[in-house]
Structures are given as C-alpha cells and as structure tokens.
Amino acid sequence: MVFGFLKETAMKKESLVVGLDIGTTRICAVVAEVPCVHRQEKRWLFNKIRRTDGLQDDKHNSSGSGINIIGVGKASSRGIKKGIITNIESTVDSIVEAVQAAESAAGVDIKSVHISISGVHIGCLSSHGVIGVKEKEIGSREVAHVIEAAKAVAIPFDREILHVLPSGFIVDGQNGITDPRGMAGVRLETNVKIITGAAASTQNLIRSCQKAGLDVTGVVFQPLASAAAVLTQDEKDLGVAVIDIGGGTTDMALYYDGSLCHAAVLAVGGNNFTNDVAVGLRTPAQEAERIKKKHGCVMISCIKGDEEIDVGFADGKLFRNIPRRHLVEILQPRAEELFGFLRDEIRAGGFQKIINSGVVLTGGSAAMEGMATMAENILELPVRLGRPAGFEGADDMKDDPSFAAAAGLAMYCAEESMSVPGNNGGMKARVKGWYEEAFKIFS
Numbered sequence: 001m002v003f004g005f006l007k008e009t010a011m012k013k014e015s016l017v018v019g020l021d022i023g024t025t026r027i028c029a030v031v032a033e034v035p036c037v038h039r040q041e042k043r044w045l046f047n048k049i050r051r052t053d054g055l056q057d058d059k060h061n062s063s064g065s066g067i068n069i070i071g072v073g074k075a076s077s078r079g080i081k082k083g084i085i086t087n088i089e090s091t092v093d094s095i096v097e098a099v100q101a102a103e104s105a106a107g108v109d110i111k112s113v114h115i116s117i118s119g120v121h122i123g124c125l126s127s128h129g130v131i132g133v134k135e136k137e138i139g140s141r142e143v144a145h146v147i148e149a150a151k152a153v154a155i156p157f158d159r160e161i162l163h164v165l166p167s168g169f170i171v172d173g174q175n176g177i178t179d180p181r182g183m184a185g186v187r188l189e190t191n192v193k194i195i196t197g198a199a200a201s202t203q204n205l206i207r208s209c210q211k212a213g214l215d216v217t218g219v220v221f222q223p224l225a226s227a228a229a230v231l232t233q234d235e236k237d238l239g240v241a242v243i244d245i246g247g248g249t250t251d252m253a254l255y256y257d258g259s260l261c262h263a264a265v266l267a268v269g270g271n272n273f274t275n276d277v278a279v280g281l282r283t284p285a286q287e288a289e290r291i292k293k294k295h296g297c298v299m300i301s302c303i304k305g306d307e308e309i310d311v312g313f314a315d316g317k318l319f320r321n322i323p324r325r326h327l328v329e330i331l332q333p334r335a336e337e338l339f340g341f342l343r344d345e346i347r348a349g350g351f352q353k354i355i356n357s358g359v360v361l362t363g364g365s366a367a368m369e370g371m372a373t374m375a376e377n378i379l380e381l382p383v384r385l386g387r388p389a390g391f392e393g394a395d396d397m398k399d400d401p402s403f404a405a406a407a408g409l410a411m412y413c414a415e416e417s418m419s420v421p422g423n424n425g426g427m428k429a430r431v432k433g434w435y436e437e438a439f440k441i442f443s
C-alpha cells in the first residue's frame, strides 16, 4: 500500500519509495526509505520535512524527517524534447537504464514510481468551490466534497488534471482557514489552483514507464517536486518563487501564504544555451555542451583579464584558443532573454509584490556562473541557489541544483505514501488524493 512501492519489511518499520525524474537531458531515479508511521505521527513528521526554521544551513541537518535516500540511478535522456516524448522506445531504454542503476545502488527491485512532468502544455487555472454543510460540523468528507466542487470546471477533453491545490478555506464567510475539520459552519468554500497537462503527454510518460515494467503511482509537476526539496515553510508563507532551469524547459512555481499561487513553463532551457554556443563558435553540440559546462558564464563582468579557453573544431581533434569573453558574449543574451520572460510572467500576474523571500533557482542550468546574479539584476529580487535538503543520504548530491527535482519527487512520494493509503487511480482515490494534498500544504 505504498507509492513507488518496492517492498515492506516484515516489521513494517519502513517502506521504500521511488521518484523518477524524467528530464529532457537526464533521467534520475531516487530510492528512499520512509519510516512507517501512525496517522497521529504524520503531521509531526511532515512538519519536520517542511521545516519551519527558514535557515538554509539548518536544512542540511533537518533529516529528522526520517527520509533516507539509499540509491540514485542516472541515465542520459533520449527521446524527449522540451519535456515532451518524441520517441517512446528511446525513452523506455533511458528509463530502464536509470532504474537499473538505482536498483543496483539500492540493492532492491523497483516495481513502481512517482514521475515528474513538465512542458509548455502545462496550465494553471484558478477555481472556487462552495458546498452546504448538512451536519453543522465540517469533517473530512466535507473537505473532499468542496475540493471536488472546485474541480468542476470545464476542462477540454484532451487535458488532464494533475493537481488540485487549495489556498485556504472559507467557513461562513470567515476566510484564512487552513484546516476547517472539526469546525462548526453551514457553508464551506475553497479557492484552488488546478494544474492541468495535455492528456497525451501525460499518457505517453505513463506508457513509457509501463513499457519499462513500472507502475506509475503518481505524476507530479516538476517545480512542485523541486519546491519540496529546496523551500522552507517560512519562504512559502512569506512568498517565494522556485525556478527550475533544466535542459529543455524552465519551470516556475510561486508560493504565497503557504500555498501555490501561480505556475508557468517556458520552452527555454540549457539546450538553447548549448545550441547558441555550437552556432556561435562553430563547434559540434557535444563540444559546445562541454565548453558551456566547463567555462560557461552569463555575466561579462565576471570575466577576469584575458582568460582563454580551448574550443574543439568540428572534427573534434584540433583545438584553438579563444578569449572566454567570446563565450560569455554568446551566453549572456540568452540568459537575459530567459530572465526577461520570467520577469514578464511575474509582472503580468502582479506577483512581484508577494515574492518577499525572493527566488530559489534549481535545475542543472542554474549552476552556470553568473546565473543567480543575472536573475537578481533582471527580476529585481533576492536570489539563491536551491540545494536539495531534508533527507539523509546522497550527500554528494546535496550541492547539486539539478538533483532538486528528483530528490523532491522522492519526498513528495514519501509524503503521499504515508497519507494516501491504496491510491489505485480510481476517482475515489483521486479525490482522496486531492484532499490529502490539500492538507499536505498546510501541515
């Protein structure tokens, strides 16, 4: 009865969960041990996972959550462009490679996984639900009903709901209520954010996993997973943006007052930087990727003196020296464009005033020199690099912003494994899932 289930020990002291981050450039499988807890203990546990300390350094010691990463497997991603599957067979091969690597690292058989999803097909819309309370006391059933009512919006048949995330409840006109259970009232309302995705894209991801011999127990919008690994509860309460700059896409999720208030995906990522370098320096894509990772920088002001770098010619054998400045002159405009798009997205929704804690960058491309400074200059907000935390194990990856989505996925999965017994994908289970999701964000 677990998500991303592998095995349960006879003593049921812990279960195992698996997050499978299916990215455009890399697939990463994370196996984590999660303690089996009684229902009363869950809120305590997730208060710990969701950390209220607000201190980044403390987060690295906050593994009191009990989540222990015991195996990580990675593989280059083939068959995916900008988050969309373009070749199922290649995707299946990459998934199998990553999962097998995680199986040998953890010493277990992987049967099912929670997967991440991204792509420009993802949409975010607002809705409102209202119900009458017959029993005069609000219980779990009423909460599930009001969330179901909020979900009753016209969604095209070719789209699917991925998440229903309430941003608080209103009881008899009194708003700002985070958990209405046990309260007296006759009218219960909620405002929700609904994350939707193209049904075909979601189904193709699920089908690829099934062809790789895996059951999919959950599909999580990528920046929500990244947020689980890098944000503190304080940041979510005060207002924060998590921006995951991957290989194919840049995903943004904004939080305020403890809940999601906006999400967006841009079709720009690290591959665009690589292509620019390949064209600008007339070098093969592989060499452009090497140069970008080794010498890349997006701020010309960071370049000291007459630094020079080696660039391979198209035949890959001959090298020539060029000033590093030339590389930065190619990368900087792309970064300016990217953060310009993000600034426009934030301003269009009037969100700049609520991002009081600033911006947290994740994703492999966030590691490029100058990205945080460039983001600060263009977004006019404080920016930090998101380092995944809140778990034991995988110590060598705690400084890697590209690991945030995969680690966060395992944490997301762990949370659901303890809160949604027996999610079999049926409507009842899905409503229960949305209901549990509602309380996850408030706990």
Ligand SMILES: Nc1ncnc2c1ncn2[C@@H]1O[C@H](COP(=O)(O)OP(=O)(O)OP(=O)(O)O)[C@@H](O)[C@H]1O
Residues within 6 Å of the ligand: 022, 023, 024, 025, 026, 027, 077, 082, 083, 118, 222, 245, 246, 247, 248, 249, 250, 269, 270, 271, 274, 289, 292, 293, 294, 296, 362, 363, 364, 365, 366, 367, 368, 369, 401, 402
């Ligand atoms: N040190 C570095 N400097 C510059 N770019 C880097 C560095 N390390 C990784 N990258 C870039 O990060 C990208 C991969 O990041 P990540 O693993 O987060 O992407 P992904 O999850 O595969 O893609 P997506 O999330 O867009 O589907 C690649 O484009 C890679 O070139």
Ligand SMILES: [Mg+2]
Residues within 6 Å of the ligand: 021, 022, 023, 024, 222, 246, 247, 363, 405
């Ligand atoms: Mg990614």
